[in-house]
Each structure stands twice: as structure tokens, then as C-alpha cells.
Amino acid sequence: MLEMVKRAWPFILVALLLLGSALALYLDWTWKRKLSPRGGRYFFHRLELAVPSFYQSDEKWRDDPLGGIPENGTLGGEGCAVAAAAMVFKFYGIDVDPQRLNWFLTSVGGYTEQGWLYWDRAAWFAPDRVRHVYEDLPSYELIDSNLARGNPVIVRVRLPGDVTHFVVIAGKQGFDYLVRDPGAGFGKELYPLRQLGSDIEALRFYEPIASGNSQLSVKR
Known part of the structure; x- marks a missing residue:
């Protein structure tokens, strides 16, 4: 019996190592936290979503x-969140641009006192076309699963000078991860x-209620 255990021990050790590695990969993929801008599931073929x-x-x-308040800043200076949301909505086939979305948000109290966007209220622009789904810490699982089903996501990064910025991951x-950038990019x-030289600090995403006009292209 002891001899059999000795012979089996290398196989048991390999199995435990494989199990541990698989568990580590799973935890890395699902754990919600600040993320490296490179990681998650490997995409063998280049994926691009036709985000405008x-x-x-x-x-x-x-x-x-x-929000119509000069103290909040301008679309040109601080409007990356509004522009990113407008890009995603336009991808869903909604007739929108950053100016019109900002006007709408102004009318519905769509900004905090600090001038930050209420992401859920942005979806009120077309409540029959889009719904607000998630606004929290990122995980590779959430980002990759959305991309795999053709849904772009919005992430917050931090630029030099401790400036926060929002971009759309569209591939x-x-x-x-490949991005559409409403700012300098x-x-x-x-x-x-x-x-951009930043980790992914936060994640937001929406889902289309009627997405017949959104497009997915995969380039190999």
C-alpha cells in the first residue's frame, strides 16, 4: 500500500499544481479590483466593435x-464621461451626440454637485432603447464577457497629473484591450x-434593449 502511494505521489502533486493554477486563473479573471490594462482572456483573433x-x-x-453650470467645467475640458456614454448609445443605434446628451442630463438633474455624471440617468435619454447595468469595480470577466457578446464597456483610467478620464473599450x-478615446486620443x-499608462480603475456598462442597428466586426 505504501509503495502504491509513493508511486502515485508525483501524479497527485501534478494534479494539485494544475488545480491550484486553474483556481488562480479563475480568481484573477473574476476578482473585482483595479486591473492592469492588459490581461484577462486571450483573444486569438482581433475583435473590433463598430463604436463611433x-x-x-x-x-x-x-x-x-x-449641466449648464460653468463651475462644473465644460464638455471640452471635463466631458469625457458624457462623450463616452454618447459613443456607446450611438453604437446601439440611438440618435445622440455629447451636446444633446448633456442638454438632456441638464434637464433631469443628471450631474452631482461636483459635476460628475449620474450614469443611470444617462440611460433615461432613451429608456426604451438602453438600460444601465453596472457601475463598480472592474473584473476581466465582466469586460471580456461583454466584448465577446458584442457589447462595448466604459472604463475609468488615471492620466498623468492625477486626472481621471473615461474611454470606451471597443475591442x-x-x-x-482596444479603446475609443474621446480626449487626446x-x-x-x-x-x-x-x-495611456494607467490601470483600469472602474467599470460602467449599459445594454441595448433593441440593438438591431449595432454592429460587430471581427478582423483576423
């Missing part, structure tokens, strides 16, 4: 105050999130 671009500093609306290649094609 909005530039928060577009001359049409860059000087518009958030992935390998471990690299506007005009680029989808580019790796890691180029």
Missing part, C-alpha cells in the same frame, strides 16, 4: 458647461489601452 467616435472638444460643443487583440484608430 465623438471628440469631447469638438467645436460644436466644447464650450458647453456640464481586444490578444491580451490588449481622438482621431486614432482603436489603440491599446496600455498606451
Whole structure:
């Protein structure tokens, strides 16, 4: 009996190591926390969602105050969250742009006293077309599962100077998340999130109620 146990021990050890590795990978994928901008599930083929671009500093609306209150800042200076939400809504087929969304949010008390966006109230713009689903810490599981089913997500990053910024994750290649940026990165094609030099601090996402006009393209 003892001899059999000795012979089986290497196999038991390998099995335990494999089990431990699998558990570690699962925890890394599902654990909600501040995330590296590169990780999660490996995407063997480049995935791109056809999320349109909005530039928060577009001359049409860059000087518009958030919530109609100058002290809150302007769309051009602090409107990345509004522009990111507008990009996602436009992807869902909703007729919107950052200016119109800001006007609407102004009318429904869509900003905090500090000028921060109430993400759930943004969905009131088209309540029959979009619903607010999540607003909390990120996990690779939440990001990857949304991308895999064709749903872009919005993440908060931190730029040099301790400035928070919101971008839309609209694709992935390998471990690299690909973003649409309403700020300084506007005009680029989808580019790796890691180029912003920040972890992923927070996650927001919506879901379309009627998504017939949204598009998914996978490039190989």
C-alpha cells in the first residue's frame, strides 16, 4: 500500500499544481479590483466593435458647461464621461451626440454637485432603447464577457497629473484591450489601452434593449 502511494505521489502533486493554477486563473479573471490594462482572456483573433467616435472638444460643443453650470467645467475640458456614454448609445443605434446628451442630463438633474455624471440617468435619454447595468469595480470577466457578446464597456483610467478620464473599450487583440478615446486620443484608430499608462480603475456598462442597428466586426 505504501509503495502504491509513493508511486502515485508525483501524479497527485501534478494534479494539485494544475488545480491550484486553474483556481488562480479563475480568481484573477473574476476578482473585482483595479486591473492592469492588459490581461484577462486571450483573444486569438482581433475583435473590433463598430463604436463611433465623438471628440469631447469638438467645436460644436466644447464650450458647453456640464449641466449648464460653468463651475462644473465644460464638455471640452471635463466631458469625457458624457462623450463616452454618447459613443456607446450611438453604437446601439440611438440618435445622440455629447451636446444633446448633456442638454438632456441638464434637464433631469443628471450631474452631482461636483459635476460628475449620474450614469443611470444617462440611460433615461432613451429608456426604451438602453438600460444601465453596472457601475463598480472592474473584473476581466465582466469586460471580456461583454466584448465577446458584442457589447462595448466604459472604463475609468488615471492620466498623468492625477486626472481621471473615461474611454470606451471597443475591442481586444490578444491580451490588449482596444479603446475609443474621446480626449487626446481622438482621431486614432482603436489603440491599446496600455498606451495611456494607467490601470483600469472602474467599470460602467449599459445594454441595448433593441440593438438591431449595432454592429460587430471581427478582423483576423
